[in-house]
Amino acid sequence: MPSPREPTPPNPERLQAPVARLLRPLVRLLIRSGITFPAVTNILRELYVNVAEYDFALSGKEQTDSRVSLLTGIHRKEVRRLRGAGAPVSTVPASLSRTSRILSRWLAAPEFTDANGRPLPLPRTADQPSLPSFESLVVSVTRDVRPRAVLDEWLDRRIVTIDADDRIVLAETAVIPSGGSEQQLYYFGRNLHDHAAAAVANILSAEPQFMERAVHYDGLSEELARKLEQRSRELGTEVLREANREAHAASETDGGGGWRWTLGIYIYREAAADETARPFSADDDAPEAGS
Template sequence: MEQTNPSNNTPDSLLPEALAIVEPLIAWLIRSGVGYNEFATALKPVFLAQAQQELLKRNQKPTDSALSLLSGLHRKDVRASREAASRTMAQVQANGSAWGKPSMANQVATRWLSLESATDALPISGDSNSFEALARSVSKDVHPRTVLQELVRLGLAQEDNGYVHLLRDAFVPDASHKEAKELFAGSAADHLQAGVHNLCAPSADDNTPTPRKFLEQSVFAAGLSPESVQQLNLLANTLWAHVLEQVVQAATPLCEKDANYPEPQRFRLGVFSFAAPEFKKTSDNAQP
């Protein structure tokens, strides 16, 4: 006789949606040698910390009983994980802010791509239209030669006969670099934050001002051939190049104007594309 978990079958259960979201994450963990027990142990302080924050939002006292009930953790785990929860969330939030901010090399490459007169090659030195001038327009605190060495290390540029060549095809990060994992984590986390905010924001009937909604949209097409997918992927990359140019041109003077703002915020605009075979239901997996 098959046993089911009643909590999975409630109308408001988010487990089906959550499982769809974490499936690629689980695949990444397994490919990286992280198993269930290690991941489950690491999740305990995260669940506890989020439960603490939720109780504070509700103006409720974060007692062991309340935290156990809300997080689903045993009371002994709540007592054992309180200190770890604070450390974990502090580290998670610090990582999120750090990983959300591109490195100096990435900022220079992005500025390069956004230039109206952008070319794939710049002389290393010069007064205006040079790599040194470009690097100094982003920051005067890091020497242009240091930035160039980092771009070359990341595979984003090549140096040849006094010129720097931007490798546009290399802007999907090399998975062998630690920076690629951090950039992906920061981008994916912010994407989820936007969606969760939009789903959990109070309604206009709560006697509160209409909450701000973040942009979180996508376009979906099905029944395509691989050739059609490739055509759409090329279009997506072309459109993103235009978006990148306009957003960076708008963001650059705003960043300069707000350089000393006492309570700064971060902003991210992301675009992704993905293609995979369609899942076709059969009599064995059809839902009743």
């Protein structure tokens, strides 16, 4: 029997509807991308075996094909074939990791930002080592690639531009990967994984472990929905910038370890399928969704 600190997982029947809603946009993406149902079942089969093998192993006991088969409903012959294959891993592309680290420093380090925390336009090089430059920015993060090579790549990807004073300026959209790019697909997997992992941890815990909440209003006009979206972008961007500044400053003196941390914000609007939806009123519950 589960202990008081380990609540009983949701009934399978109750879980099916929210899972279907969760998967619907993913299925839309899979169909548009030409990934068929049989291909998805192969991925799920491997994941079921891998999760059962490693996440549901009993302490002090060797995990067996029979137990994995019992947990997953997959035939023992298939379990035997798939065990030990390892779960699919989303490796960080080298160029993405380097770009993220340089951008993070440009957006956070005091020597590369103005009094309002905005990234400074940077000269290519500086006459004095103590003055900020694009070269010193890149070198402060990595010496494995020449600053000029980074600049050429970023100009091609429109991450930066050159102003009239020959300074390198960070583009407003620099931290937003282009549609379908390697960078976007990497963060697609990482961000959705972390959001889902936080929500699942909260469901399986006696008390919520992570903040996982949203503010939502239904029955709005399209004009108001767009205004709220724009304002949300402004608020979210400021929160992420401030979090990046604080995390960067703290990490400078941190001893390091095997942990990672993510702060995510999402915004969404759509035409409601229910035409009878009405605006929120004072008679309703508070317009905030918890975990």
